[in-house]
Structure formats: C-alpha cells, structure tokens
Amino acid sequence: MNDTSVIDLRNVRKTYKGRIEALRGVDLAVGAGEVFGLLGPNGAGKSTIVKIMMTVVRASAGDGTVLGKPLGDKGALSRVGYLPEHHRFPAYLTGRQVVDFFGALAGMPRAERRARTEAMLDLVRMRDWADRRLGTYSKGMQQRVGLAASLVNDPRLVVLDEPTDGVDPVGRKEIRDLLLRLRGEGRTIFVNSHLLSEIEMVCDRVAIMVQGRVWAQGTIDDLTRSSKRFEITMRGAAPEWAVGLGALREDGASTTVALQVADAADAQPVIDRLRAHGVVIERAVPVRESLEDLFIRAVTDPSSGGTLNPGALRDRPSAPPPPIEVAS
Amino acid sequence: MSTALPEGTYGRQTWAIVVAAYRELNARKLFWLSLALSGIIVVAIAGLGLDEEGISVFGWTFESPFFNATVVPPATFYKLLFTNLGVEWWLGLGSTVLALVSTAGIIPDLVSGGAIDMMLSRPIGRGRLFLTKWMTGLLFTSLQVFVFTGACFLVIGIRGGSWEPSLFLAVPLVVLFYSYLFAFCALVGLLTRSTVASLLLTMVFWFLVFGVQSGEALTNWGRTASAMEIASYEGEILRREAENPKDPFIEGLLEERDAQAEDDATWRLVHNCFMGVMAPLPKTGETLELLERLLVDRSGIEAPERERRGEGVFGSNRVRNREVRDEIDRQAVGRSLWWTIGTSVLFEVAVLASCVWVFRRRDF
Numbered sequence: 009m010n011d012t013s014v015i016d017l018r019n020v021r022k023t024y025k026g027r028i029e030a031l032r033g034v035d036l037a038v039g040a041g042e043v044f045g046l047l048g049p050n051g052a053g054k055s056t057i058v059k060i061m062m063t064v065v066r067a068s069a070g071d072g073t074v075l076g077k078p079l080g081d082k083g084a085l086s087r088v089g090y091l092p093e094h095h096r097f098p099a100y101l102t103g104r105q106v107v108d109f110f111g112a113l114a115g116m117p118r119a120e121r122r123a124r125t126e127a128m129l130d131l132v133r134m135r136d137w138a139d140r141r142l143g144t145y146s147k148g149m150q151q152r153v154g155l156a157a158s159l160v161n162d163p164r165l166v167v168l169d170e171p172t173d174g175v176d177p178v179g180r181k182e183i184r185d186l187l188l189r190l191r192g193e194g195r196t197i198f199v200n201s202h203l204l205s206e207i208e209m210v211c212d213r214v215a216i217m218v219q220g221r222v223w224a225q226g227t228i229d230d231l232t233r234s235s236k237r238f239e240i241t242m243r244g245a246a247p248e249w250a251v252g253l254g255a256l257r258e259d260g261a262s263t264t265v266a267l268q269v270a271d272a273a274d275a276q277p278v279i280d281r282l283r284a285h286g287v288v289i290e291r292a293v294p295v296r297e298s299l300e301d302l303f304i305r306a307v308t309d310p311s312s313g314g315t316l317n318p319g320a321l322r323d324r325p326s327a328p329p330p331p332i333e334v335a336s
Numbered sequence: 337m338s339t340a341l342p343e344g345t346y347g348r349q350t351w352a353i354v355v356a357a358y359r360e361l362n363a364r365k366l367f368w369l370s371l372a373l374s375g376i377i378v379v380a381i382a383g384l385g386l387d388e389e390g391i392s393v394f395g396w397t398f399e400s401p402f403f404n405a406t407v408v409p410p411a412t413f414y415k416l417l418f419t420n421l422g423v424e425w426w427l428g429l430g431s432t433v434l435a436l437v438s439t440a441g442i443i444p445d446l447v448s449g450g451a452i453d454m455m456l457s458r459p460i461g462r463g464r465l466f467l468t469k470w471m472t473g474l475l476f477t478s479l480q481v482f483v484f485t486g487a488c489f490l491v492i493g494i495r496g497g498s499w500e501p502s503l504f505l506a507v508p509l510v511v512l513f514y515s516y517l518f519a520f521c522a523l524v525g526l527l528t529r530s531t532v533a534s535l536l537l538t539m540v541f542w543f544l545v546f547g548v549q550s551g552e553a554l555t556n557w558g559r560t561a562s563a564m565e566i567a568s569y570e571g572e573i574l575r576r577e578a579e580n581p582k583d584p585f586i587e588g589l590l591e592e593r594d595a596q597a598e599d600d601a602t603w604r605l606v607h608n609c610f611m612g613v614m615a616p617l618p619k620t621g622e623t624l625e626l627l628e629r630l631l632v633d634r635s636g637i638e639a640p641e642r643e644r645r646g647e648g649v650f651g652s653n654r655v656r657n658r659e660v661r662d663e664i665d666r667q668a669v670g671r672s673l674w675w676t677i678g679t680s681v682l683f684e685v686a687v688l689a690s691c692v693w694v695f696r697r698r699d700f
Contacts, residue, residue: 024699062457065699083341086459096450100363101356112352113458115345157454 013037013073014165014196015044015061020070020079022056022220030056032220033070038213043187043197045207047299048217049307049316054200055093057217058169061198062090075165086114089163091154093170093200099143103134103153106142107160114161121160128156131186147174155186166190169200184210208299216306219316223306228299235297238267238275243288253278262290341459349460350468357472361438361479370434370480377426378487381417382495386410411498418488418503419628427510428624431480433539435514436521439473440535443525452700466695470522470688477514481507502631509627516618516680517542519687526691548614549621553664555607560667561660562600568654569593618680622668626676629669 015038022031031053038044048054059065061074063082077084097106107128111121129135132152142150151174158166171187172180187197187210201207207214208228215225224231237254241264246256254266267275272294279292297305309316361367385392386408390400445451446469455465485506493499520541525534569589576583672678 059453059700062453064453064456082459082461084459085457086341086345088457090453090457092450092453092457094450095454096448097454098356098360098445098451100360105356105359109352109356110454110458112348113455113460115342115348115459117342117344117348 012039014040015072015074015198017057017061017072017079018070020057020060020072021068022053022060022065023068029220031060031067034217034220034222036072036215036222036225038196038198040196041191041194042212043191043199043210045211045214046198046200046217047202047204047207047214047303051219052217053220054217055169058090058092058167058198058200062088062167086161087164089158089161089166091151091158091168091171093173095150095154097142097150097153097157100141102139102141103145103149103156104129104138106153107156110157111160116161124160124162125156128160129153131159132156133182148176148179151175152179155183159190163195165196165198167198167200170202171199172201172203172206180206204299204303214299216303218306224302231302232297232299233270235301236270237295238269238272239291239293239295240265240267240275240279240282240289241291242282243290247282247285247287250278250282266295345459346464349458349464353465353468354472354475357442357469357475361476364438366434366438367476367479370431370438370476371483373434374426374431374480374484374487377422378484378491381414381422381488382491384413384417385495386413409496411492411496411500414488414492414496415498415500415503415631418492418506419631422484422488423506423510423627424624427481427484427506428513431477431484432514432517435476435480436517436535436538439476439518440521440525440538441531442469442473443522444529444531444534447526447529447695447698447700449700456700462696463692466526466692467688470518470691473518473522474511474515478507478511481510505630506627509623509630512677512680513620513623516620516623516684519684519691523687523691526694542620545617545620548610548617549619552607552610552614555603555610556667557660557664559600559603559607560663561655562596562603564655564660564663565596566593566600569596615679616683618683619676620680622671622676623680625668626673 015036017034017036020031020034020036021029023029034053034057036057046054046057056065060067060079063080063085067079072079074081075084075087101109104125107125108121111125116124126135129138132155134149134152134156137145137149142153145153151171155168155171158168168187172183175183184206187199190197191212199207199211211228213225213227214231216223216231241259241262243262245258246263246265250265254268257264257266267278269275272292275292279289282289307316308314383394386403386405387397388405390398390404392398443466446455446466456462482504485504489500489503492503517538521534521538524537525531528534528537569592573586573589573593576586576589
C-alpha cells in the first residue's frame with residue numbers, strides 16, 4: 009500500500025447476481041490533495057467502484073483502503089463527502105435541513121454543524137433559498153444543495169458522481185471553480201464523469217475504465233505522451249524523400265506530414281532540409297492526442313475497429329483492448 | 337478495526353433521523369387527517385353524558401330507566417367508551433389503517449436508488465440505520481395514541497369526575513400492537529422495495545392473523561362448551577348413580593356423554609391446530625384486549641356486558657351461552673403475558689432480525 013494514498017484499491021472484483029462481472033480486478037490509487045477523474049463508458053464499472061468505496065456495495069474479492077482504513081470501515085466515512093449521481097433528498101425538508109441532517113449523520117456537534125451549514129449554503133450560493141422545501145427546487149438547485157450536504161462534514165475526501173449533471177453552464181463553471189478551491193484547501197477529490205472536457209480542465213490524474221477494468225491511469229500528460237507528434241504543413245506536395253517520414257495528409261494546396269517526435273528540436277533537421285529544397289513551410293506545430301481521442305481509443309475494439317459494447321461483461325469471454333502502461 | 341467516532345455521534349445520528357421523521361409526518365396530510373378524526377371522536381365521547389334520567393347527547397337528554405347514571409356510573413361509562421370505541425375500533429382499526437398507509441413507504445423510500453446511497457455512505461452501521469428508521473415508523477402511532485389518550489383522560493376526568501392515569505397504558509399497548517404489523521410491513525418493503533406491495537401484503541397478513549385468531553376463538557368456544565357439556569353429563573350421572581345405581585336414565589346419559597366426547601375430541605383437535613398456527617403469530621387482538629384486562633384490574637372498569645340470553649348450546653339446555661362466555665373470559669384472563677406479549681414480540685424480533693440480515697448483506 010502507498011502510504012500517501014487516500015484511495016488505494018487492489019484487485020477489487022465485483023460479480024453481481026446473474027454472473028455479471030461489473031469489476032474484473034481493479035487497481036486504483038489516488039494521492040492526497042489531487043483531483044482524480046474516473047472515466048469510462050456506461051456500464052464500465054465506475055459507479056460500482058464508487059459504491060464499494062462508500063460501503064453501498066460490497067466487493068466480491070480484493071481489498072483496499074479509503075483514508076487509510078479498510079474498505080467497508082464506517083468510521084472513515086465521517087471524513088468523506090459523497091454526492092451520488094441520481095441522489096434523492098426528502099422533498100419535505102428544506103435545503104438548510106438537508107445540509108444539517110447530513111452533518112448530524114456524520115456525527116458533527118450541533119454548534120459546529122450550524123456554522124458549517126451556513127458556510128456551505130453560502131459556498132454553493134443557496135442561502136437565499138435555504139428555507140424552502142426541496143420539492144420546490146430545480147435540478148440545478150438540488151445539485152447545489154447536494155454539494156453543500158457532501159461538504160458539510162469538512163471532508164478530507166470528496167467523491168462526486170457526475171457533479172455537473174443537470175447544471176447550467178454557469179453552474180458548471182462554478183462547480184469547477186469549487187473543485188479547484190477544494191483542492192487548494194488540501195482536500196482530495198474523486199470525480200466520476202462523462203464530460204471529458206470538464207475532467208480535462210480540473211483533474212490532475214485520470215483513470216479510464218473499460219468493461220470492469222482500469223484501461224489506463226495517470227496524468228493526462230502521461231497518458232497522451234506516446235501520441236505526441238510534430239506536424240509540419242507545407243505549401244504544395246511533399247517532396248518524394250519526405251513521404252516516408254510520417255503520415256501525410258493532403259488538404260487542397262497544402263500537405264501536412266506528422267513526425268513521430270516528442271520534442272520540437274527533433275523536428276528541426278527535417279524543417280531545415282525542407283527549406284533547403286525550397287519548400288514553403290506554412291505551419292509547424294506540436295500535436296498530441298486529446299483526452300477524447302484517448303477515450304475513444306480505449307473503447308474501440310482493436311480487432312474489429314468498432315466500439316466495444318457498453319455495459320458490464322455478462323458471462324462473456326471477450327476482453328477489452330489491452331491496457332496501456334503508464335507510470336503514475 | 338473500525339475507526340472510533342466522536343463522542344455523542346450515535347445520539348446525534350439517532351436524533352437527526354427521528355427529527356427528520358417527525359418533519360415527514362408533519363408534511364403528510366394523513367397524519368393531520370388522523371389527528372382530526374381523533375379529535376372528532378373525542379368530542380363525540382365528550383358530547384355523550386349520563387344523568388339520573390338517562391343518556392344525553394350534546395345536551396339533549398333521552399330518558400331511559402335502564403341506562404342512566406344510577407345504573408352505570410358516569411366514569412365507568414366513559415372508560416368503557418374509551419376502551420371499546422376509542423381503543424378497539426378507532427386506534428385498533430381506523431387509526432391503524434391510516435398509520436399503515438402513512439408509514440408503509442418508509443422502508444421502500446429508504447432503500448430507493450439515490451436515497452440509500454446518501455444514507456449508507458455516512459458513518460452509521462446498517463443494522464442501526466435500519467432499526468432507527470423502523471422505529472421512526474412507530475412515531476405516527478405513538479403521537480396519535482398519546483394525543484387521543486390524553487384527550488380522553490381529560491374528558492373522563494372532567495365529564496366523568498375520575499382522573500385515571502392508567503388510561504395511558506393504551507400508549508405502549510397500541511404502539512406494541514402496531515409494531516407487530518409494521519415489522520412485517522418493513523420486511524415486505526425491504527424485499528419488494530414497493531410501498532403498495534408492503535401496504536397490501538401487510539393488510540393481507542393482518543387479515544390472516546385475524547382469521548386465525550377468530551378460528552381459534554370459535555373452536556375454543558366449541559371445545560369449552562363441549563367440555564362443559566361432558567362435565568354436566570358426568571355430574572348428572574354421578575348424582576343419579578348416588579341416588580339410584582339402577583336408574584334407567586343412566587344408560588342413555590352415558591351414550592349421550594360418549595357421543596359428546598367424540599365431538600369434544602374433534603373440537604380439541606381443530607382447536608389445537610389453530611393454537612399451533614397461532615402460537616408463533618403476533619396476538620394483535622389479544623394485545624388490545626389486554627388493555628381492557630389491565631384497566632379492569634387497575635381502575636375498576638367493569639367488562640362490557642356480554643350476551644345474557646339463556647339459550648343452551650348444542651341444542652341442549654345443559655350449558656348456557658352465558659356460562660360458556662364466562663368460562664372463556666376466565667380463560668382469557670388466565671392467559672399469561674408471555675403468551676400474549678412474549679410470543680408476539682418473539683415474532684417481531686424474528687422478523688426484524690431477518691430484515692437486518694437482508695439489509696446488511698444487500699448491495700444497493
């Protein structure tokens with residue numbers, strides 16, 4: 009076990025009734041103070057991982073720790089804040105009562121709870137609506153109150169499942185800012201999301217899950233490093249000698265050659281040679297795979313080239329594409 | 337090893353769940369409707385009165401030489417109204433149905449997607465969470481019975497002139513009675529996650545328990561009457577043998593006694609079957625009747641007048657209905673608290689233990 013890990017899962021497996029293999033040996037490590045994003049298509053096992061960490065579901069095999077305590081330890085949850093994807097709060101409670109209720113369930117004393125409740129309602133900008141019943145709230149407002157409820161116990165680890173679901177663009181930005189602020193306070197944040205652009209904006213490290221396994225995990229930079237290339241766009245056709253340097257792409261009057269080099273310095277000899285042959289260089293840019301490209305690669309069946317079937321494996325021997333090895 | 341929680345956490349968690357349950361009750365119209373109906377019944381009881389001339393209804397007196405304050409003391413009249421109308425019919429039936437309708441959704445709501453994740457991800461054990469939520473389901477009945485009994489206490493004190501604190505025994509007994517049903521309701525709610533299923537199946541269960549109890553009461557009546565008939569035959573045979581051993585009627589009496597003995601064996605067999613089925617089930621009716629027994633003991637309420645007609649049973653005149661009923665009343669008083677409460681609580685504990693077992697093991 010890594011001593012600095014806030015979450016450390018080792019070979020965690022989960023098989024539901026009907027021999028549905030939701031998790032097929034998951035290893036995952038999240039360090040203290042980082043924003044970690046868990047990605048994957050529907051049914052990849054993301055929610056099951058979160059539920060196992062939150063003691064909602066029990067692992068069939070494997071072990072691990074959350075905040076240094078074994079999986080299933082209820083006491084550790086007093087320092088964890090969790091907001092599930094499709095959370096449902098009692099409609100008869102007001103926003104303030106909901107936040108206070110979850111503070112009490114975390115064991116907070118009354119005075120501390122009251123002060124934190126007000127502070128969290130302020131943080132999510134819901135104080136003006138705090139005394140109205142949840143039944144009168146919009147989806148976005150419920151999400152804000154849910155965030156306040158998940159933060160009321162001053163958690164060291166915040167686990168959010170699709171936190172921007174149902175929130176308008178302004179609200180999304182506020183939530184992203186909130187996540188960065190929480191990271192600034194030294195909290196560890198675990199985000200489960202489909203929205204790759206948002207993950208890319210806030211996460212220090214990510215993991216991509218495919219069919220119950222972690223396909224890759226690491227920083228976005230690490231994960232896309234192997235795809236790094238240098239693209240040189242020249243006017244007209246490429247000289248014959250340049251054809252073998254890399255993939256060529258013709259675009260009207262221009263041709264682009266993609267050099268498989270990680271550093272701009274490695275591309276300079278090629279540029280010099282092109283210029284020596286009188287070729288006009290229009291553009292020379294470093295290019296790397298986006299998170300979306302990486303994600304699509306993860307969910308593509310290498311044998312057929314098609315997208316892998318969504319959902320967990322159900323008594324089916326086929327395997328997702330082999331994971332890529334990245335040092336975390 | 338489990339992480340230690342801050343001191344006072346258990347109390348704060350329990351109190352938070354209870355307060356949330358109270359807020360839920362406040363938000364339910366049925367709770368207030370039930371309280372309003374309780375109020376109407378209390379007003380109706382208070383509107384009735386007995387004086388020396390007869391019975392009065394909201395000031396209008398109906399003269400009666402058979403039913404007036406000289407025949408039945410006003411305090412006893414109100415107490416009988418409380419136990420028979422208030423407890424048996426209103427709290428034991430009407431209010432219980434409303435309570436079931438109101439609370440049947442508590443466990444299905446707890447285990448519904450989105451809600452259960454929020455609860456289980458808190459530092460509270462599953463067993464304690466389930467049992468605390470279950471107990472909040474008793475809050476509806478507890479508040480209803482307490483308010484109703486308190487109002488009746490005032491009515492009996494003011495109108496009947498008798499201040500009887502033992503009336504408040506109704507609170508634990510009615511809540512206990514309701515808890516039998518609510519334990520079953522919780523089990524169904526947990527297994528099916530459906531409010532409608534838990535409500536309907538609990539009603540069916542209650543009806544079945546009522547059916548078994550009625551069957552037991554009916555066969556007990558037959559068994560008791562049959563035994564009394566045989567005892568009557570034997571008494572007469574002994575008397576005739578003592579007077580004249582060669583009395584020609586003795587032979588006939590012996591044949592009739594033997595025939596009755598065969599019936600008696602059948603009654604006993606069927607009654608024993610009902611007792612066997614009834615033994616592990618909650619004694620809903622007997623638990624409420626216990627209140628009447630306790631109030632008779634503690635506040636001197638006379639049991640309501642039973643049927644006093646003099647017909648014989650089994651077509652003979654040897655044993656009268658009244659005698660059989662008196663004997664059955666004696667048997668009822670003789671039944672132990674262990675039989676009435678103990679076996680019912682055992683049933684409840686077994687059902688709740690099953691619930692906790694399922695709740696602790698289930699993935700949500």
